[in-house]
Amino acid sequence: MKKDFQDLPKKRFYRAKGRKRGISPGMDPRLRRAFAKIGVPEKTPFVPDPFQLEALDAIDKGDCLVTAPTGSGKTWIAEQAIRRIREAGGRTWYASPLKALTNSIYVIFCGIFGPENVGILTGDRKENPDADIIVGTTEILRNQLYDAMHRGENIRTDFVILDEAHFLGDEERGVVWEEVMIYLPTRIPLLLLSATIGNARRIAAWLSSIRGKPCVVVEEKKRPVPLVPLFFHPSGKLFPLTAVVNGKKRLYGKISEFITGKRQPYIARPGQLPPFGDILAVFRKYRLLPAIFFLKSRADCDNALDRCQKNVISDMNRKAAIGAFIDDFAEQVPHIAKHPQRRHLEHFAVGAHHSGQLPAWKFLVEQLMTQGLLDAVFATSTVAAGVNFPARTIVFLNSDKFNGVEFMPLTPTEFHQMTGRAGRRGMDHIGFAAVLPGRYMDVRLMARLVTAPPADVYSQIKINFSMALNLLLSHTPDQIQLLLEKSFAAYLLEHDSGYRSYRKMGKTAEREAPEKSRLWNDFLDHLDFLKKTGYVSEEGKLTDDGMWASQLRVDHPLSIAEGFRLGVFPENNPAVIAGLMAAFVNERECDDRVLKEVVPNTLKRAFQNVVKGLGPFLKQMADAGFDVRPLYLRPCLSVYLWAAGAHTWEHVVRVSELAEGDMAVLILRTADNLRHIVALREVFPEASKNASKAVESILRDPVAVFF
Incomplete structure (x- = not known):
C-alpha cells in the first residue's frame, strides 16, 4: 500500500486472501470544508433564477429549448408559461416520456391549477380530456397529431411542452419525439425542457429550419446545489475523488495511488454485495444521508436490503410514521400490506426501487423517500429518468449501465442525470456523489465524468408500419418524402459531420443507399409491402383495410x-x-x-x-x-x-x-x-x-x- 494510505489500519480492509474485517468511519482533511457546508438552508421567498426568467421571455416570442441540470427548476418555467396561456384563454399539452412522471406532474398541476382544470391521458388513464391543461405521454400527443392531420383539423391546444426532450436521442422511443416536432403546427409555440445536452443549438437550428420561426436556446450549466465527488475507501475513510491540479480537476493523487496498488483492499468479496449497514453508518456519521445507491441489477437492489440490518431505526417517532404511512397506503392497495420488503422499510429505513416491482410499491417507496423517512434507496439507473426523490448523496457501485443489450460505460449525460439527484434544492446546501471501488468500477472514468461536457443527442428516426399507415392517412407518398426531408436526421446529415460518422459506425447504417435517401428508401420498402398485402392501393392510397389498420x-x-x-x-x-x-x-x-x-x-x-x-x-x-x-x-x-x-x-x-x-x-x-x-x-x-x-x-x- 502506498504511503498516503499508511494511516489506515490494515485490520479494516478486505483482502483477496484475507478474511472479512470491519469498516470504520474516517475522513480525509481535505473534506472538512465541504462537510462543514452540510445543512438545511433557511426558508426564504422564492426568487427565480435568471435562466428561468430568460426562458419565460423567450416563450413569449417563439419556440424555446431549455437545457439545464436535473433539479434546477425547469418545471417552474412550465408552470408559469401555462399560467400565461390560461390567462389568454388558451389550452396546454404537457407531454412526458414516462407514465410515472406523467402521474407525478398531473398531481402537481392539480394542486396548482385545480383538478377541474387538469386532465391526464396515458393510455392507462383518461380523465378530464377536455380540460385546459392536458398532461400525457408523448405517444398520446403524437397519435392526436395523426388524427388531426387525417381529419384536416387543428389539434386542440395552443401550447405544447415536451418534457425530458433529450429523449429525442433515445434509440427506442426517440422517433416519437421527432415525429411530434415535425408534425406540430407552427402556430403552436413549443417549449422543450431537457437535461443538459451538448448540441442544444443544433437541435434549435433544425427546429427553426422546419418551423419557420426562431427557437431560442436557454442554457443553465450551474447546478442549483453544488456537487462534491467522493471516494469511499474500503476501510470506511472518505476521500475527495478529484483535486484541482494546475487549474484543472483531476483524480485525487491518493486515489490514483490506491487504484494502481498491487494489493488493493476491497469492500466485498467477488460475487458479494458490500456491507451496506456499515457503509450507511459512515454516511450517517458525516451527515450524508439520505442516499440513493445505484446498483447493477434488480436482484442486487433486493438483496442489498438484507445487508442493512445494522441500520436499525432508533427514532421511534420516525418508525411509527413509516408504519402509519404504509398502513394508510395499504387501505388503498391491499396487496402491498404483506409485501416481503415491508419490514426493511419499517425496521431499517431502506427500500429497493426498480422496474421489477409493482407500480404501487415503487410509488410507496418514492413517497417515503420524498418525505425524508428513509435513509437509503437501492435502485437501478432507471430511477434517474423522471422519478423525483432527490437525496443528499448518490452512490455509484458501477461505472457502466445496461442499455437493454449489453453493459456500456456511463455517458456524461447519464452521469449528470444520476448525480442530479444529489442535493435537494431548498433542503441542502451541498450534494455528494460517492464512488465505491469494485470489479465493475472504473474510477478514472468516474473522475473524468465529473467535468465532462454533456453528450450530443442524435436522431433515432426510423420507419415502421404504424408510421407508414398513419402518414398515408393524410399524405401522398410524394408529400411523405418532403416530410421525411424535414427530419432531424436529414438536417444532421447535411450540417453535422459528427453525425455522419455516428451513422457509419452505428447499428442504423445498414443499407448501401446514400445516407440522404435512407429514410425514403426504408419508407418505400414498407409501402411496397403494404401494396403487396392489400393495405395500400397501387396509387399509394390506403384501402379500406388500410384505413382501419392505421x-x-x-x-x-x-x-x-x-x-x-x-x-x-x-x-x-x-x-x-x-x-x-x-x-x-x-x-x-x-x-x-x-x-x-x-x-x-x-x-x-x-x-x-x-x-x-x-x-x-x-x-x-x-x-x-x-x-x-x-x-x-x-x-x-x-x-x-x-x-x-x-x-x-x-x-x-x-x-x-x-x-x-x-x-x-x-x-x-x-x-x-x-x-x-x-x-x-x-x-x-x-x-x-x-x-x-x-x-x-x-x-x-x-x-x-x-x-
Whole structure:
C-alpha cells in the first residue's frame, strides 16, 4: 500500500486472501470544508433564477429549448408559461416520456391549477380530456397529431411542452419525439425542457429550419446545489475523488495511488454485495444521508436490503410514521400490506426501487423517500429518468449501465442525470456523489465524468408500419418524402459531420443507399409491402383495410390487422382476446414446453389457430426483411388467467415466470393494445365490445392503481 494510505489500519480492509474485517468511519482533511457546508438552508421567498426568467421571455416570442441540470427548476418555467396561456384563454399539452412522471406532474398541476382544470391521458388513464391543461405521454400527443392531420383539423391546444426532450436521442422511443416536432403546427409555440445536452443549438437550428420561426436556446450549466465527488475507501475513510491540479480537476493523487496498488483492499468479496449497514453508518456519521445507491441489477437492489440490518431505526417517532404511512397506503392497495420488503422499510429505513416491482410499491417507496423517512434507496439507473426523490448523496457501485443489450460505460449525460439527484434544492446546501471501488468500477472514468461536457443527442428516426399507415392517412407518398426531408436526421446529415460518422459506425447504417435517401428508401420498402398485402392501393392510397389498420397504433399493427382480416382471432371471449394480445406484446423468449397440460383447451386452440393462420403472412414479412417476433404461449396463458379472474395474482406471476413489475407491464401494454381494438368498433363490433370487457378485467388491483 502506498504511503498516503499508511494511516489506515490494515485490520479494516478486505483482502483477496484475507478474511472479512470491519469498516470504520474516517475522513480525509481535505473534506472538512465541504462537510462543514452540510445543512438545511433557511426558508426564504422564492426568487427565480435568471435562466428561468430568460426562458419565460423567450416563450413569449417563439419556440424555446431549455437545457439545464436535473433539479434546477425547469418545471417552474412550465408552470408559469401555462399560467400565461390560461390567462389568454388558451389550452396546454404537457407531454412526458414516462407514465410515472406523467402521474407525478398531473398531481402537481392539480394542486396548482385545480383538478377541474387538469386532465391526464396515458393510455392507462383518461380523465378530464377536455380540460385546459392536458398532461400525457408523448405517444398520446403524437397519435392526436395523426388524427388531426387525417381529419384536416387543428389539434386542440395552443401550447405544447415536451418534457425530458433529450429523449429525442433515445434509440427506442426517440422517433416519437421527432415525429411530434415535425408534425406540430407552427402556430403552436413549443417549449422543450431537457437535461443538459451538448448540441442544444443544433437541435434549435433544425427546429427553426422546419418551423419557420426562431427557437431560442436557454442554457443553465450551474447546478442549483453544488456537487462534491467522493471516494469511499474500503476501510470506511472518505476521500475527495478529484483535486484541482494546475487549474484543472483531476483524480485525487491518493486515489490514483490506491487504484494502481498491487494489493488493493476491497469492500466485498467477488460475487458479494458490500456491507451496506456499515457503509450507511459512515454516511450517517458525516451527515450524508439520505442516499440513493445505484446498483447493477434488480436482484442486487433486493438483496442489498438484507445487508442493512445494522441500520436499525432508533427514532421511534420516525418508525411509527413509516408504519402509519404504509398502513394508510395499504387501505388503498391491499396487496402491498404483506409485501416481503415491508419490514426493511419499517425496521431499517431502506427500500429497493426498480422496474421489477409493482407500480404501487415503487410509488410507496418514492413517497417515503420524498418525505425524508428513509435513509437509503437501492435502485437501478432507471430511477434517474423522471422519478423525483432527490437525496443528499448518490452512490455509484458501477461505472457502466445496461442499455437493454449489453453493459456500456456511463455517458456524461447519464452521469449528470444520476448525480442530479444529489442535493435537494431548498433542503441542502451541498450534494455528494460517492464512488465505491469494485470489479465493475472504473474510477478514472468516474473522475473524468465529473467535468465532462454533456453528450450530443442524435436522431433515432426510423420507419415502421404504424408510421407508414398513419402518414398515408393524410399524405401522398410524394408529400411523405418532403416530410421525411424535414427530419432531424436529414438536417444532421447535411450540417453535422459528427453525425455522419455516428451513422457509419452505428447499428442504423445498414443499407448501401446514400445516407440522404435512407429514410425514403426504408419508407418505400414498407409501402411496397403494404401494396403487396392489400393495405395500400397501387396509387399509394390506403384501402379500406388500410384505413382501419392505421388505427392500430401498436408495436405490431400489421400482424394484428392480418389476424382480424383472416378471422383467426375469436372475437367473443374477452379473456382469450386479452391472452392473445399479450402474445403480440411480449418481447421475451419463453419456455412453453411445460405448459401443454395446464393450458385450457379453449386458449390452446385459439393460440394454435393464430400461429397457424398467421404463419404464411409472418413468413412473407420475414422474407421481405422485416422483423418478426415469435409468438409464445406463456405470456398468453398468464394474461388469460388474470383476465379470467379465477386465480390469485401470486399464482399468475408464478405461471408467467416474470417479476411482479414485468407482469404488470405486460398487462398494462396488453391493455394498450386492446384499447386500439376497441377503436375498431365500426369494422369489428363484437371484437371491440369484448376487447373493452377485457381491459376492465385485467386493470385491477394490484396492477392498476392511481393516486
